Amino acid sequence: MSANRVTRLTEAMNREGLAAVAIVPGANLRYLTGVDFHVTSRLSLVLFPADGGLPCFVVPTLEMARVQSSIAIPVQFYPWNDATGPAEALRSAVGKLVPDTAARVGIEYMVMRVRELRALEEAAPGLQTVDATPLLAGLRMVKEQDELAAMAEAVRIIEVAFQQTIAQIRPGVTERELATTLANAIIAAGGDGESFPSIVAGGPNGAYPHHENSDRPLEVGDLIIIDGGARYGAYLSDMTRTVALGEPGPEARRIHDLVLRANAAGRAALRPGISGEAIDQAARAVITAGGYGEYFIHRTGHGLGLDEHEPPYIVAGSTDPLPVGATFTIEPGIYIEGIGGVRIEDDVVITAEGGRSLTSFERELIVLPV
Ligand code: ZN
Ligand code: ZN
Numbered sequence: 001m002s003a004n005r006v007t008r009l010t011e012a013m014n015r016e017g018l019a020a021v022a023i024v025p026g027a028n029l030r031y032l033t034g035v036d037f038h039v040t041s042r043l044s045l046v047l048f049p050a051d052g053g054l055p056c057f058v059v060p061t062l063e064m065a066r067v068q069s070s071i072a073i074p075v076q077f078y079p080w081n082d083a084t085g086p087a088e089a090l091r092s093a094v095g096k097l098v099p100d101t102a103a104r105v106g107i108e109y110m111v112m113r114v115r116e117l118r119a120l121e122e123a124a125p126g127l128q129t130v131d132a133t134p135l136l137a138g139l140r141m142v143k144e145q146d147e148l149a150a151m152a153e154a155v156r157i158i159e160v161a162f163q164q165t166i167a168q169i170r171p172g173v174t175e176r177e178l179a180t181t182l183a184n185a186i187i188a189a190g191g192d193g194e195s196f197p198s199i200v201a202g203g204p205n206g207a208y209p210h211h212e213n214s215d216r217p218l219e220v221g222d223l224i225i226i227d228g229g230a231r232y233g234a235y236l237s238d239m240t241r242t243v244a245l246g247e248p249g250p251e252a253r254r255i256h257d258l259v260l261r262a263n264a265a266g267r268a269a270l271r272p273g274i275s276g277e278a279i280d281q282a283a284r285a286v287i288t289a290g291g292y293g294e295y296f297i298h299r300t301g302h303g304l305g306l307d308e309h310e311p312p313y314i315v316a317g318s319t320d321p322l323p324v325g326a327t328f329t330i331e332p333g334i335y336i337e338g339i340g341g342v343r344i345e346d347d348v349v350i351t352a353e354g355g356r357s358l359t360s361f362e363r364e365l366i367v368l369p370v
Contacts, residue, residue, distance in 0.1 A: 013050040019103035027306040034072030056093040106132025137311040142325035154237035157230035161185035175200040175213040195229025195236035206341035220246040240345035246370040262286040262332035270355020276318030301329040
């Protein structure tokens, strides 16, 4: 982990006029401090001051050992125990870091619970809270070499797991059984778990991008969408392929070919400075020209790293230029009610030369013999 992450956070806070940023356990805390720690019923809050002083960890005493074992930077602890509660520890930390009671403090709108917000407001009445999500996302968007290496390993694992899972497809196997096969194959290939519960959508179920796996047995003639990812350490992969069980019909072939060309157009558009919107347009134009524009019902992709969905988003309105090192998915799809769907998803990174796909699993339609 690079030691300058907190320095970059401090610089960003000063640019934005924030006195501090208050962070709860999760991906941002892991990124900044190395601490692998999750939200529990007890309050944990970490305050990073804009003056460059030590981050203040307000944590339950019983979590201290766990935090200390993974922390990568010097910090100051404000432990509290169940008998006393967190109010006094939080008041000391806030009072020390943010003596100006009208100061602006950044918080994570997408992650912080109401209980941490209320505790913060009680510890420092008058404090103004603002959303620090974009600031934190900006720090995390450009991946360092060790982050890219972890993502490449997460990709290697999911590709091995896909190979093994696709080999198990035959008529009568259910979506749920296949999803279990994929989850086990991820662990067997060296993964620390799934990035998210994988999706197996066979036949008509493929019309729903967020299909919940069912006990429907796969049938000859199905297109089968398989969407899964592996976690390696803290980093994630996320890949989708669509395979055919037996010879697909002409429309299934046509929509797979369109989605494949849309995926290729999205990848071909990659270059430093391009916007998420422009990549979305490049992929979408292919599907629209093929007559299926109204069936491509979601954005083209999302950022990927410590979180399954993080900035940048590859969608209309996402106009910021993408920097070298930004990692995200390209996942166009076509979904037709009553028939099924196709999605082809790759994980890519912007490079100085343009861009490169971290995933390289076969994208042409795999037709499984029956
Ligand atoms: Zn996915
Ligand atoms: Zn995805």
